[in-house]
Amino acid sequence: MAGDGLVETKRSPLGLFAAILRNPLSALPPEIFRERLVLASVAGRQSLYVCDPPLIQEALVKNAAHLGKGEIARKVLGPALGDGLLTAEGAHWRWQRQSVASGFQHEKLVGFLPAMIGAAQETRARWEDATSPLDIGHEMMRTTFAIIVETMLSGSAxxxxxxxxxxxxxxxxxxxxxFAYSMLGLPEWMPYPGRTRAREATRYLRESIGALIGLRRAGGARRGDLLDMLLDAHDPETGRAMQDEEIVDNLLTFITAGHETTALGLAWTLHLLSDHPQIEQKVLEEIATVTQGGPLRPEHVARLDLTRAVFQESMRLYPPAPVITRQVEKPFSLGGLSLGEGTVLYVPIQAVHRHEKLWDEPERFDPARFLPQAGRTRHRYAYLPFGAGPRICIGSAFATMEAVAILAVLLPAARLARVSHEAPEPSLKITLRPRKPLMMTARRRETA
Structure with missing residues (x-):
């Protein structure tokens, strides 16, 4: 089956299992950083890694109806997120997405900027009192979680x-x-470390969000937030309202995906800037020019092109959601291959973003790649930080606006420096987390 740009690789089940448990990123075939297609076989089970932008577009757009989220996504995400926007399929997915789409229109997002700036200012104040190193990933998660609660749940105290x-x-x-059990076809009942704690976490998350829904229903007041949109949603085909369990599914989807991914993108950004002081200085100069040295205001955010480019380049090197997984439900052909039902298809975003045939010096941190007009010749499916196709992340504009606002508040106030000079290792836990916490010191800038 091998042909132009296609490489076939085989791996032993035990070797793959060990690699996944250490870090699923290390289990990805190394060929994906230089080839268009990689066909991997493990114990007779085949997976196709698609790394070529036109073929990614062909698979995820042209053949979207032939693909489902698949068994792996169901097993990994289903226990917590149920059948919400991230995991649902077909008509059930479409009507759920339509029911919240108005909450992510540009005018609505601009109205969220004061809350975004306010949350960043609270973080800045907290850092002023910090006397010991900060876990910067945790700090960013606190910040983005506060924004999600304020903007999507009307400040649910x-x-x-x-x-x-x-x-x-x-x-x-x-x-x-x-993930390892699913890839190797092992039964779901097999135990593994952390399973009980994960189940308890799922129970707590679903019960606490369920209680929040109950309080809103009992109170009767409407606040125009995401929760209200879900409470008011009706399936256009059947007319039925969204049930509480489905609302829990979707709220948890937005709470987890909505704050986790942006927080990680910000954490990696702050890490990269600490290693590139010349780029950081240019960002500081842009912020000072746009704000004229005053506090950040909502109207400033859209004018911070370099700050936005820095965040976008950080997500190229460290995409918060580094792999797209799909499963073939209806056979189709891709790149000269016939894909049968059940074939698992991966778009390894981490590899696409660092592919040697797609990017000049792919390992180099260079925000200029994303300045206005810089990417006019780049294929739109060479950069996929928010996914691709019909299921592209609905919150992509929200996340980018939020990240720029947070950076523009924090960077002029605090100089961050890494505690360890050891290069951080990214680890795939659905999202791309640092294997060890990114510990940084925060010192007040003399010019702030």
Whole structure:
């Protein structure tokens, strides 16, 4: 089956299992960084890695109806997120997406900017009192979680932010085992470390969000937020309203995906800037020019082109959601291959973003790649930080605007420096987390 740009590779089940448990990123075939297509076989089970932008577009757009989220996504995400927007299929997915689409229109997003700036200012104030190194990933998750709660849930004070964050971590931590068991066809009943804690985390998350829905229903007041949109949603084909369990599915989807991915993108951004002080200085100069040295205001954010480019380049090197997984439900052909039902298709975003045939010096941090007009000749499917096709992340504009606002508040106030000179290792836990916490010191800038 090998042909132009196609490489076939085989791996032993035990070798693959060990690699996945250590870090699923290390289990990806190394050929994906230089080839268009990689066909991998493990114990007779085949997977196709698609790394060529035109073929990615062909698969995820032209043949979207032939693909489903698949068994792996169901097993990894289903226990916590149920049948919400990230995991649902077909008509059930379409009507759920339509029901929240108005909440992500540009005018609505601009109205969220004061809350985004306010959350960043609270983080800045917290850093002013910091006397010991900060876990910058945790700091960014606190910040983005506060924004999600304020903008999507109208400042629901009853949520225990710390416990919700811990529960999300407890749920994600053992996903390597779920992923490994699924890839190798092992039964779901097999035990693994962290399973009980993950189940307890899932129970807490779903019960706490369910209680929030109950309070809103009982109160009767409408606040025009995401929760209200879900409470008012009706399936256009059947006319039925969204049930509480489905609302829990979707709220948890937005809470986990909506704050986790942006927080990680910001953490990696701050790490990269600390290693590139010349680029950081240019960002500081842009912020000072746009704000004229005053506090950041909502109207400033759209004018911070370099700050936005820095975040976008960070997501190229460290895409928060580094792999797209699909499963063939109806056979089709791709790149000269006939894909049968059940074939698992991967778009390894981490590899596409660092592919030697797609990017000049792919390992180099160069935000200029994303300045206005810089990417006019780049294939739109060479850069996929928010996914691609009909299921592209609905919150992509929200996340980018949020990240720029947070950076523009924090960077002029605090100089961050890494505690360790050891290069951080990215680890795949559904999202791309640092294997060890990114510990940084925060010092007040003399010019702030």
């Amino acid at each position: 009853d949520l225990d932010v710390g416990r919700v964050e811990r529960s999300i971590t407890d749920y994600l931590e053992p996903t390597s085992y779920v």
